[in-house]
Each structure stands twice: as structure tokens, then as C-alpha cells.
Amino acid sequence: MENFIVSARKYRPATFETVVGQQHITGTLKNAIKNNQLAQAFLFCGPRGVGKTTCARILAKTINCTNLTADMEACGQCDNCQSFQNGHSFNVHELDAASNNSVDDIRSLIEQVRIPPQAGKYKIYIIDEVHMLSQSAFNAFLKTLEEPPSYAIFILATTEKHKILPTILSRCQIFDFNRIQVDDIASHLATIAQRESIAFEPDGLHIIAQKADGGLRDALSMFDQIASYANKNITYKSVIDNLNILDYDYFFKLTSHLTAAEVSQTLLLFDEILNNGFDGNNFINGLATHFRNLLVGKDAATIKLLEVSENIKQKYLDQSRQTELSFLLTALNLANTCDLNYKSSKNQRLQVELALIKMCHIRSVVHLAQQPLSTNNTATDPDQDKKKTDVVAGKESEVRSPESGEKAQKESEVPSPKSEDKAESLKGKGESVKEPEVKPTGASKPVISSATSISINMPKANAASTLIPSLNDLERVASGEDDGKPKTATGEAREPFTYDRLLEVWNKYIQILKAADKINLFTILNNFAPKLVNPTLIEISVESKTQEQFVVQESVELMNFLRNQLQNFAVDITFKQVERKIENRLYGNREKYDYLVNKNPKLDELRRRFNLDINP
Structure with a gap:
């Protein structure tokens, strides 16, 4: 049986031109070789499987090639290239720092650096996973790395750049390798499939490229696995079955159920997904990604962010046109919240189902939220216009008791002489006269005009004109009671009170605060006794602006209590900052x-x- 070589090794790039997705690195290295400006040390850093070690080997082979091409590529035919390809080169040394990370290993490397190359121009030392070196090994390597012999070049490769000492970084030219794009990986896989005579579907290769997360080696490993699983026929179905990936169709179908508010169909589809062996957390993350793709598909400028095949991209564009932006934003927020709470939830399935049910009702909630706005904007009710006109004209609301309501009804039946004369004059001018409408009123309930409006204002310091009606005031006005006490301009009582009466009411209120467990407000009001500046202005002493702001926040209840107990609705409060002597x-x-x-x-x-x- 012929020995099988995995695709990651069999199709490993041998020239700069065949490196996938790292043109900014390969272009810089070729120009450095062309201009003879090679640095003494290179540092290749980036995620796994993006070509760091591969580029290091290509660079080592190219700079020792004796017959470079016009594009600064190794010829592959000279003795140096042949010895490198066969693994017999004495000028290229590779060291795995993960297993050779001690000081003795670095000292042995330094001893080898002193020996010049026997054939070729340079000796190249490739140190892979250099971040695994110990602290003492790094320190032993510093001097040689800073001042190496003219024939020595060091190429360091690492996936964790942050673990390398700054003193090492400062002595190297740093090249950051990017994650390889999905389209580049899919195109490379298609080329390999054609060489290996493997049938494939573009959608299947795209799924492999997405699952690889920018690493070409991972993509090639999955490619070999699925080629064996599907007997050299890589289809979309075989890929999602082998890699345990949720089908796009599930998310497209689920989005249709969510936008149509079909709760039962949504829950049944989620149950089917769970029965197929998929995890709820992976499902909610995939759904959030689906909503994200629909969102970026709404704008022509962001369509390029859809890293899917052309067939799937067209499906996203079609569904994004049928889905509102408000639905996508709200659904994304719900999916993100569900993802954050999933691991800490005791009933994880219910957590996902609750998020799905909320998504089903997004449209109805948005509709209800917009309905009052549209009603207010398009109000054409004549009675409502009449109320607005009455408010502008400054008309006062009428509050009647049952007896006064009956009396007013009787008086309305007998027209006054002035109104008769006015009516006759209007008829003489040919204008129509509208008879006043009289509505019957019940004798058991008071009649309150529908135009009555009561505004409650927050109290302000040093503003004696600011009045806050309490519930007792509203009941008294509604019942038509008149106690015969002095009234303000708005009809509220103004009974004079003494300072002793103020202290009595004040102590009663702070005891209520203590019983209600409002200790902070109780402490502030209990520190100093109130002062009566004038017959209606009470001065409260506080120790800081913070205490004053705290009392102001609770001043509505305080003012209502004082005004009701003192029977004086012109009472107001002011503040004075003092220091307590201890x-x-x-x-x-x-x-x-x-x-x-x-x-x-x-x-x-x-x-x-x-x-x-x-x-x-």
C-alpha cells in the first residue's frame, strides 16, 4: 500500500508565490532579498496554521539559492535547493523551542553559530515556538541575537507574541501574519480537490473554510477527513453532517417563523435541532450570526462582510429585504442576552425557548409602541380640539356637588333675557344658533368637568408660590366642601400656625420616617430643629449639599405632610448649610x-x- 501523505504536508508551499493569503509578508521578503537588505533576525507571529514556519523555510531556501529567478524565487534545481528539499542541508537548522527551551540548548546553538557555512552564503537558524524558551534561555540568547556573525540569520516563529521579552522584540524585524480569508481557503481547497480528482460542491468547501477560522492547516485536515467520509465526493450535506454544523436552512426557516409570530412552529423546530444532537448554546450563537448576516445584507456597502458562498449569499439578501431592521436589532439583543445567561442558567433549554418566544412577539410590541405616537400625531377628534382650545383660552374647570349640579341643570332650561336677545340678533343676521347640550347627571355622584386638569409640581427652595396639592385637597375639591377658612388665589387653605405647632408636626413626621425604616432621611431631619423664617417659610438645616439634594428628592411627601397637618398650603421650605459642633x-x-x-x-x-x- 502506498504511504498516504496528508494534504497539509503534500501541498505545503515551496515558493513565495504559492503561499496563501500572506501577500504582504511574501512581497516584503522578496524585496529584501532583491535589494540585499536582509535583517539579522526575523520574528514571524500570528495564529496557528497561517504559514509562519512555511515562510521561514522558503526564506531560508531562497537566500541560499545560487540561481534566483527574476521574481526572487528559489530555482529548486541548484545544489543548495536540492539539499534543502531532501532535508540534508547543513546551512539550515531548525530548533523546536517547546522541547529545547533550557539554557544548555541555547548555549549549544550559540556554539554552532560560531562555525561559518561550508557551502552557501548564510547559515539560517529557525526557532519555532520561541515563546516557550525560559527566562534564562532568553537572556543567554540576547547577545548573540544582537550581534550575530555576518553569515548568521535567525528566524523566530511564535503564536504568542506577548510572551516574548521586549529586549528580544527590539532586536528583530516583526512580521504579523493575518488569518487567511474564507474565499482564499475555499479557492485553495478547490485547487487541491481538482488535483486529487475529488468531486466537491462550492458550498461544502465554504463551510470547511469558515470552520477553519483562518487556519489553512485546519482546513486541509478537515478536507482530508471529509474526503474519506464522503468517499471523495465532498457535498454540502456531508460537510455539515461530519463537522456537526447546523444547516443554514434551519436558520432561514426559523427566521420565517419568528417574523410570522408562529410560536408553536418555532419551538417545534428548536426541539428538532436539539434532537439532532446540537447544543443550545451553539444554536443561539449560530442564530445571532444569522441575524448579523441579515443585518449586513441590508446595505450594499456591507454585503462584502458576508463570508459565505454566492448561493447562500443570495438567500441572505432575499430574506434581509423581507425582514425589518427593528426586528433584527431587537432579536440580536435578545440572542446576545441569552448567550450571556446560558451557562449560569439552571434550565438552559427554557432560557433559549424564552428568548425565541420574545423574538416571536417583537413585531407586535413594536407596533403597540408606535400606535400611541401615530394616534397623537393624527388626532382629528373635534372634542379633543375643543379641549385644547379651552386650555389655551384659560377656562377654569367646573366642580359641582350633586345639589349644585341639579340647580345648574334647572337654570340651563330657562334661558336668560340676554341670551334670548343675542339669539334673536343672530337669527336676524341669518346665522344658525346651536342649542346648548344638557346631559343628565346622577344624584348620587358629584359632577366633575372632563376638562379638569391638575398639575403637580416639584417644590423649589425659596419659592413660596409653588404649591403641591395632596390627596386630601383633591377629595375636598371633588366633594365640593367649603370649610370657611382663608384661601389662596387657587382656593387652598392658609391657616396661620405657631412654631410650637410646627415642632409638633415635625417630630411626628420624623417618627413616621423612623418607623418606615428611612434612617438616612430621619437622621438628617433629626440633627437640627426647623426654623420658621416667616409665617409660611420653613428653614431646614443641613451639613452638606449631598444632604440637601437627598431631602429635595423626598420633599414631595414632606411638603404634603406639613401642609395637610398645618392646614396651610402656602408653606414652603428652604435650606441652610451649617456645621455641627461636636x-x-x-x-x-x-x-x-x-x-x-x-x-x-x-x-x-x-x-x-x-x-x-x-x-x-
Whole structure:
């Protein structure tokens, strides 16, 4: 049986031209060879499987080639190229730093550097996974890396650049390798499939390229695996079955159910996905990616971000036209929240199902949210226009008791002489007169005009005109009660009160705060007694602006309580910042003794006479 060689080794690039997806690296290296400007040390860094070690080997072979082509590529025919390809070159040395990371290994390498090349111009040392070197090995390598012999070139390769010492980085030319694009990987896989006489579908190769996440070696490994699984017939179905990937059709079908608010069909489809062995977290992540693709498909400028085959791309464009932007944004937010809460949830399936149910009702929620806006914008009700006109004209609302309502109804049945004269004059001018509409009122309930509007304003410091009606005020107005007390311009009571009455009400309120467990407000109001600046202005003392802002936030309840208890709705509050004087406390025996001696100096004479000591 012929020995099988995996595609990653069999089709490993041998020239700069065959390197996939790293044109910015290969172009720079070829120009450096052409201009004879090779650095003493190179550092190739990037993710796995993108061609770091491959480019290092190509560079090592090219700079020792004695018959370079016009494109600065190795000829592959000279003795140096042949010895390199056969693995017998004495000028190229590879060191795996993962297994040779001690100081002794680096010292052995330094000893080899001292020997010049026997054939060829340069000796190249390729150190792979250089970040695995120990701290002492890095330090031993510094001097040689900074001042190597003219014939020595070091090529370091690593996947974790952040683990390398800055002193090493400063001595190297750094080349950052990119993840290989999906289209480049798919095109390379198609070329290999044609050489190996493997039938394939472009959609299947695209799925392999996406699953590889920018690594060509991973893509080639999956390619070999699926070629064996599908008996050299790589189809879209065989790829998703072998790699355990959710089919695009599931997401397209699910999005149709979500936009149509078909909750039952959505849950049944999710159940089918779970029964096929897929994980709920992978499903919700795939759904979020699907919504993201629909979102970028809405703009012609972002269509290039769809890293899928042309057939799948057309499906995305068709569904993105049928899906609203508001739905996609909200669904993306719900999917992201579900993903964040999935691992910490005890019922993970319910977590995903709840997110799907919410997505089903996105359209109805958005419609309900927009409905009041459209109603307000297109209001054509004549009664509503009349109310607006009444407000502009400054008409007062009428509040009647049952007796006054019946009296007003009787009076409305008898027209006044003035109104009769006005009506006759209008009829004489040919204008129509509209009779006033009288609605019957029940005798058991008070009649309140529909135009009544009550505004509640927040209290402001030093603003005695700001009034806050309480619930008792509204009940009194609604019932038509009149207690005969002095009223303000708005009809509210203004009963004078004394300072003792204010203290009594104040202490009653802070006790209510204490019982309600509002300790912060209780402490602030209990520190200082209130002051009566004038008959309606109460001064509250606070120790800082923070305390003042805290009291202002709770001032609505305070003002309502004070005004109701004092029966004076012109009461207002103001603030004054003061400092509380705290007496020096005596903690130790020496402090207590000094305090007593200050009051009675003979105490110290008594202590000396009896030879007494003071306990510390």
C-alpha cells in the first residue's frame, strides 16, 4: 500500500508565490532579498496554521539559492535547493523551542553559530515556538541575537507574541501574519480537490473554510477527513453532517417563523435541532450570526462582510429585504442576552425557548409602541380640539356637588333675557344658533368637568408660590366642601400656625420616617430643629449639599405632610448649610485627669502629696 501523505504536508508551499493569503509578508521578503537588505533576525507571529514556519523555510531556501529567478524565487534545481528539499542541508537548522527551551540548548546553538557555512552564503537558524524558551534561555540568547556573525540569520516563529521579552522584540524585524480569508481557503481547497480528482460542491468547501477560522492547516485536515467520509465526493450535506454544523436552512426557516409570530412552529423546530444532537448554546450563537448576516445584507456597502458562498449569499439578501431592521436589532439583543445567561442558567433549554418566544412577539410590541405616537400625531377628534382650545383660552374647570349640579341643570332650561336677545340678533343676521347640550347627571355622584386638569409640581427652595396639592385637597375639591377658612388665589387653605405647632408636626413626621425604616432621611431631619423664617417659610438645616439634594428628592411627601397637618398650603421650605459642633470626647484616663485638673488645680496637688499614679 502506498504511504498516504496528508494534504497539509503534500501541498505545503515551496515558493513565495504559492503561499496563501500572506501577500504582504511574501512581497516584503522578496524585496529584501532583491535589494540585499536582509535583517539579522526575523520574528514571524500570528495564529496557528497561517504559514509562519512555511515562510521561514522558503526564506531560508531562497537566500541560499545560487540561481534566483527574476521574481526572487528559489530555482529548486541548484545544489543548495536540492539539499534543502531532501532535508540534508547543513546551512539550515531548525530548533523546536517547546522541547529545547533550557539554557544548555541555547548555549549549544550559540556554539554552532560560531562555525561559518561550508557551502552557501548564510547559515539560517529557525526557532519555532520561541515563546516557550525560559527566562534564562532568553537572556543567554540576547547577545548573540544582537550581534550575530555576518553569515548568521535567525528566524523566530511564535503564536504568542506577548510572551516574548521586549529586549528580544527590539532586536528583530516583526512580521504579523493575518488569518487567511474564507474565499482564499475555499479557492485553495478547490485547487487541491481538482488535483486529487475529488468531486466537491462550492458550498461544502465554504463551510470547511469558515470552520477553519483562518487556519489553512485546519482546513486541509478537515478536507482530508471529509474526503474519506464522503468517499471523495465532498457535498454540502456531508460537510455539515461530519463537522456537526447546523444547516443554514434551519436558520432561514426559523427566521420565517419568528417574523410570522408562529410560536408553536418555532419551538417545534428548536426541539428538532436539539434532537439532532446540537447544543443550545451553539444554536443561539449560530442564530445571532444569522441575524448579523441579515443585518449586513441590508446595505450594499456591507454585503462584502458576508463570508459565505454566492448561493447562500443570495438567500441572505432575499430574506434581509423581507425582514425589518427593528426586528433584527431587537432579536440580536435578545440572542446576545441569552448567550450571556446560558451557562449560569439552571434550565438552559427554557432560557433559549424564552428568548425565541420574545423574538416571536417583537413585531407586535413594536407596533403597540408606535400606535400611541401615530394616534397623537393624527388626532382629528373635534372634542379633543375643543379641549385644547379651552386650555389655551384659560377656562377654569367646573366642580359641582350633586345639589349644585341639579340647580345648574334647572337654570340651563330657562334661558336668560340676554341670551334670548343675542339669539334673536343672530337669527336676524341669518346665522344658525346651536342649542346648548344638557346631559343628565346622577344624584348620587358629584359632577366633575372632563376638562379638569391638575398639575403637580416639584417644590423649589425659596419659592413660596409653588404649591403641591395632596390627596386630601383633591377629595375636598371633588366633594365640593367649603370649610370657611382663608384661601389662596387657587382656593387652598392658609391657616396661620405657631412654631410650637410646627415642632409638633415635625417630630411626628420624623417618627413616621423612623418607623418606615428611612434612617438616612430621619437622621438628617433629626440633627437640627426647623426654623420658621416667616409665617409660611420653613428653614431646614443641613451639613452638606449631598444632604440637601437627598431631602429635595423626598420633599414631595414632606411638603404634603406639613401642609395637610398645618392646614396651610402656602408653606414652603428652604435650606441652610451649617456645621455641627461636636464636643471633644475623653477616651483615656490621662485625658480625663487633665480635664478634671483644668477644672480644679488642687487635684494635681492631692495626687502628688499621696504619691498616686495615673493608670494608662
